Amino acid sequence: MFVVRAKTTGLLLTMTVLATATVSARENWPQWRGPGGQGVSNDTQVPTEWAPDKNLVWKAELPGTGMSSPIVWGDRIYLTSVIEGDAVTGHRAVKHRQGKEEDWIHPDSVAGDKKHTFKVVALETATGKLLWERTAYEGTVYDARHRRSSFAGPTPVTDGTMVFAYFGPEGLYAYDAKGNLAWKAVTPFATLGLGTGTSPVLYENLVIIQRDEDNGDHSTVVAYDKKTGKEVWNTKRTVEITWSTPVLVQADGRTELVTNGSEQIIAYDPATGKELWRTTGVQSNAIHTPLVGHGLVIVTAGYPVKKVIAIRPGAVPDGQRVAWEYARGTGYVLSNILYGDYLYLFTDNGIVTCLDPKTGTVKYEGGRIPVPARFMGSPVAFSGLVAMTSEEGDTFMLKAGPTHEIVRTNSVDEAVYSSPAIANGRIYIRGDKHLFAIGAIGK
Numbered sequence: 001m002f003v004v005r006a007k008t009t010g011l012l013l014t015m016t017v018l019a020t021a022t023v024s025a026r027e028n029w030p031q032w033r034g035p036g037g038q039g040v041s042n043d044t045q046v047p048t049e050w051a052p053d054k055n056l057v058w059k060a061e062l063p064g065t066g067m068s069s070p071i072v073w074g075d076r077i078y079l080t081s082v083i084e085g086d087a088v089t090g091h092r093a094v095k096h097r098q099g100k101e102e103d104w105i106h107p108d109s110v111a112g113d114k115k116h117t118f119k120v121v122a123l124e125t126a127t128g129k130l131l132w133e134r135t136a137y138e139g140t141v142y143d144a145r146h147r148r149s150s151f152a153g154p155t156p157v158t159d160g161t162m163v164f165a166y167f168g169p170e171g172l173y174a175y176d177a178k179g180n181l182a183w184k185a186v187t188p189f190a191t192l193g194l195g196t197g198t199s200p201v202l203y204e205n206l207v208i209i210q211r212d213e214d215n216g217d218h219s220t221v222v223a224y225d226k227k228t229g230k231e232v233w234n235t236k237r238t239v240e241i242t243w244s245t246p247v248l249v250q251a252d253g254r255t256e257l258v259t260n261g262s263e264q265i266i267a268y269d270p271a272t273g274k275e276l277w278r279t280t281g282v283q284s285n286a287i288h289t290p291l292v293g294h295g296l297v298i299v300t301a302g303y304p305v306k307k308v309i310a311i312r313p314g315a316v317p318d319g320q321r322v323a324w325e326y327a328r329g330t331g332y333v334l335s336n337i338l339y340g341d342y343l344y345l346f347t348d349n350g351i352v353t354c355l356d357p358k359t360g361t362v363k364y365e366g367g368r369i370p371v372p373a374r375f376m377g378s379p380v381a382f383s384g385l386v387a388m389t390s391e392e393g394d395t396f397m398l399k400a401g402p403t404h405e406i407v408r409t410n411s412v413d414e415a416v417y418s419s420p421a422i423a424n425g426r427i428y429i430r431g432d433k434h435l436f437a438i439g440a441i442g443k
Contacts, residue, residue, distance in 0.1 A: 029072040029421040029428075032155035032199035033378065037247045037289055039337050041382040045425035048383055048397060050410045050438045057426065057437040059412075060128035064119055066152030067376065068199075070430055072423035073160045076131070076177065077123040079430065080165050082152040085115035093144040094190050096214060109193030112144030116151055120165045120175060125424070128437060132179035142169035142188040145195030148376075150417075155199040157207070162226060164207050168196025172209065174229060183229030187222075189213040190241075197243025197287060203255070203270040206232060210259050212242040212286075221246070221259065221268060233273035239263055242286035249292050251314030258297050258313065260286040265299050265311060279321045282307040288330070289378075291338040294358050296323055298338060300345070302330035308345065310360060324360035329353030331375070334419075339381040339400055348375055350388060354402060367404030369396045377419040380427075389416050393431060412436045 033039040047055040064081035071078050093112025098104035117138045122131040145151055156165040162182065165173045171186035190213045201208045205226050212219040219241070222234045237259075244260035248270060257270040262285065266278040284301035291298040297311045308326040329345035329352075330336065336345045343357040352367035373390035379398075380387050385407065386398040393416045399405040414431035421428045426439040 027423055028074065028160070029423040030159070031071060031157040031201065032069060032245050033289060033335070033419065034380070034422065036292065037201070037245060038292060039335070039378060039380045039419070040339055041380065041422035043422055043425060044383055045440065046382050046422055046427050047438055047440055048385055049408060050412070052411070052413045055438050055441055056412075057439045057441065058128040059434045059436045060123060060130070061434055062430075063121060063133055064117070064152070065150065065432065066430070067150040067417045068152050068430075069155040069377075069419045070421045070428045070435060071156055071158055071163075072125065072421055072428065073158050075125050077125055077428065077435070078156050078158060078163045078165075079121055079435070080152040080154070080156055080167070081119045081121060082150060083117040083119070084111060085117065087113045088115050088140050091140045093193060094142055094188075096190060096193055106144075106146075106193040108147045109144040110147045111151075112141060112193065114141070115139060116141055118151065118167050118170060120156070120163070120173065122163075122177075122179060123435065125426070125437070128435065134175060134179050134181070136165060136173045136184075137167060137170045143191045143195075144193040145191075149195040149197075151195060153195055153197050157200045157202050159202055159226070164200050164202075164226075166196070166198075166200045166209065172200065172207065172224065172229075174207075174226070182227075185224055185229050185231070187211070189218060192241050194241075197245075199245045201246055201248065201257070202226070203248060203257070206270065208246065208257065208270060210242065210244065210246045212237070212239050212261070214241055216240040216263075221257070221273060223270070223273060235268060235273035235275070237261075237264075237266060239266070239281070244286045245289045247290045247292055247297070249297055249313050254314070256313055258290050258299075260288060260290055260299050260301070262286050262301075265309070267313060277316070277318075277321065279309075279311060279318070282309065285332070287333055288335040291336060291343070293338045296357065298343060298357060300330050300336050302347070303332040306330045308355075308360070310357070326355065326360050329365065334375050335378040337379050337381055337386060339386060342400065342402065344379070344386055344398070346375065346379060346388065349373065350375055350390065350396065352398065352404060354404070363402040364404050367398075369406055370409065376417040380420050380422060382422055387420065387427075389420060389429060391415055391417060395429075
């Protein structure tokens with residue numbers, strides 16, 4: 001082992017000598033939850049066992065903190081981070097209204113009175129070396145965040161040429177691969193004092209944001225031109241604040257952008273923003289990313305009501321839109337996963353429910369992990385396993401299938417609050433202070 005410290009950046013890099021990954025099937029992880037936003041990888045070269053002294057290729061100290069996931073394209077890793085500064089005298093977050101209260105403050109809102117620095121970072125996949133670090137925004141924030149959240153919550157997205165980093169009310173920023181700022185688009189909006197969770201999605205020449213706010217008076221879905229940052233379309237929606245990332249779905253020969261929401265689940269034409277269909281929403285905080293498979297879009301939520309709705313996309317009569325519903329098994333924050341022939345639901349303390357995604361039939365309920373734990377990051381699936389990473393940094397490897405079995409527990413020995421990324425024979429796990437690259441050592 002050797003250590004390299006870059007004094008100008010504060011980067012601490014620990015790397016195993018001669019550790020390289022043999023890639024048999026190249027696969028990028030370009031956005032939140034990877035290809036298609038589903039958290040599933042077809043890469044068969046990723047190790048299923050790791051520890052601080054096993055299959056750890058390198059770990060790199062990160063500037064600031066954050067809950068956004070890393071994304072990977074070729075030899076580059078991109079992520080965002082935030083550095084919290086001191087309180088600014090006289091500054092406070094935007095006012096909110098809840099019911100009849102004209103200046104309502106959520107009891108978990110924090111940090112709206114402080115100065116913050118928002119970073120976009122690029123690292124080298126081979127070594128973890130910091131390639132560049134850019135300050136997207138520095139100053140006071142428009143709104144506060146939840147005490148267990150982060151201003152660096154949304155995951156960036158890349159097409160291999162440009163990387164787009166989103167910081168909610170503080171804007172969307174487009175950088176080229178060398179870290180040059182191409183454009184930015186800033187539209188302040190209220191987040192109920194809880195922060196932003198939705199991540200950007202790419203469609204052809206567009207960057208699309210689901211931008212819902214407070215009581216829904218100014219909620220929209222908006223698309224920007226990737227090259228110029230010019231607003232291409234902006235569709236108003238009567239949906240209260242969400243933290244969900246939309247997904248692109250192929251149905252009946254067309255592409256649909258499906259959005260989660262409390263009042264309504266709505267699909268749009270991603271090229272124009274035209275509404276295609278809608279159905280009753282999850283009636284809860286819309287945080288989870290929709291799942292796609294078996295001819296269905298499965299939309300979920302976990303608080304205050306647990307809800308799973310399987311929806312038929314495409315040109316379907318309204319009375320036939322919903323295929324089935326289920327009202328148990330979901331958690332508050334983490335998104336669920338559809339892997340192969342089974343749908344897996346997760347609570348925030350790691351209890352697993354397995355359903356048949358085609359019918360909603362329960363295969364098992366109450367599946368438990370070996371030790372008590374809590375989860376913020378969403379699971380990922382590969383090599384016949386579903387990886388559930390807890391806040392303690394332990395990853396419980398759930399065997400895919402209709403019977404609950406945890407086959408092993410891996411650890412990075414550091415707190416983890418984000419979701420892993422999988423690319424080119426590696427799994428990348430963002431800890432509280434470091435990014436960990438896990439791969440086959442010496443192959």
